[in-house]
Amino acid sequence: MAESKKPESSPQAIMPNKAPLAGYRVLDLSRVLAGPWCSQLLADLGAEVIKIERPGCGDETRAWGPPYLQDAAGNDTSESAYYCAVNRNKQSVTVDIARSEGQKIVRELALTADVLLENYKVGGLDKYGLDYASLSAANPRLIYCSITGFGQNGPWADRPGYDFIIQGIGGLMSVTGEADGRPGGGPQKVGVALVDILTGLYAANAVQAALLERERSGLGQHIDLALLDTEVASLANLSLNYLCSGVSPKRMGNAHPNIAPYQVLPAADGHFIVAVGNDGQFQRLCKAMGLTELADDPRFTTNTARVGNRQLLDEALERRSRECSKKAWLEALETAGVPCGPINTIGEVFAEPQLAAREMLIDLPHPTAGRAALVGNPIKLSRTPVDYSKAPPLLGENTEDVLRDVLGYNAEEIRRLNESGVI
Secondary structure, three states: OOOOOOOOOOHHHHOOOOOOOOOOEEEEOOOOOHHHHHHHHHHHOOOEEEEEEOOOOOOHHHHOOOOEEEOOOOOEEEEEHHHHOOOOOEEEEEOOOOOHHHHHHHHHHHHHOOEEEEOOOOOOOHHHOOOHHHHHHHOOOOEEEEEEOOOOOOOOOOOOOOHHHHHHHOOHHHHOOEOOOOOOEOOOOOOOOHHHHHHHHHHHHHHHHHHHHHHHHOOOOEEEEEHHHHHHHOOOHHHHHHHHHOOOOOOOOOOOOOOOOEEEEEEOOEEEEEEOOOHHHHHHHHHHOOOHHHHOOOOOOOHHHHHHOHHHHHHHHHHHHOOOOHHHHHHHHHHHOOOEEEOOOHHHHHHOHHHHHOOOEEEEEEOOOEEEEEEOOOOOOOOOOOOOOOOOOOOOOOHHHHHHHOOOOOHHHHHHHHHOOOO
């Protein structure tokens, strides 16, 4: 019998753990929200992100306050909460790309980069020689991601894109808010700039897909992402409800178009949520709320029947739910195994022990505020966890370091560029 050999360790098995995107460089020419949301995610996953900003003012969101980060004495710093929400783990380099020497710096950085991210208007970087065609000719491996309101082509390509406007054009506001005729009825935008956030997530996904494909082809490519496309794609089941029925979904407040009861219910002292996803859960809901007669009523025994008799069901549930407190209902429903939950303020959210257990509130050293409280990344990787290495940078904080260490500029060159206002 042949002696079995112990398998040799693969190189992967003995390599020290590194962040998933360690070794990749992202040149970030984007600002405000969608682009910076993408680059922050890439930075959290280990990419080196160099954020290019205008000298003197930088990303517009730096001034989008109050509130601002505050120092130990309670004084406002120069960094708004908005800016800090989307710019950790990055380096800030100030460069005036309207100047030829500034354009040269960005082109040199693009030669060293794996990814360039920008959200200028269509064609806005062409006049600086910083467009995809120009930069990819010099660096064929460059992945160039453009984020615009409406995309690089089509009759609306030249329009500026703003999350609020896109929420209206793309149909999201037509299904958000109370139904017409009810108190507070009328179209509403989502309370956070959701289209920008979703576009940033799609952009990060697309960048990583392009990096994987480059391993096979050796070539970069142009990623064209539009807020409107993202918003329409994210309508998900509502889009398909229309495509299957020919009927446009309408605003339903907190109700669900395909499931009932899946809504907010009034209690004696506020409101709470029930999210009944199947007939078994409905039976348990009825028992827990002392409404066993509803469980046997043929108008409500199946989800299809409940959706068809939604108004009658709502009236019965709301009459009963007003008789007890939120706490009493949540305890009863949780005991019965019925999906439910409170409606927290954001302050109450951060007081929840679950968020502490999930490390969703982080604290990083900050050069002017002392400490910066930030929201953690929801991605939990078992072997190469997200790393929080740096608070959102001050304007131009890393300009000299990047010019010296990445591009090899000497002290005299940096001094001259600084004095002339290029950086």
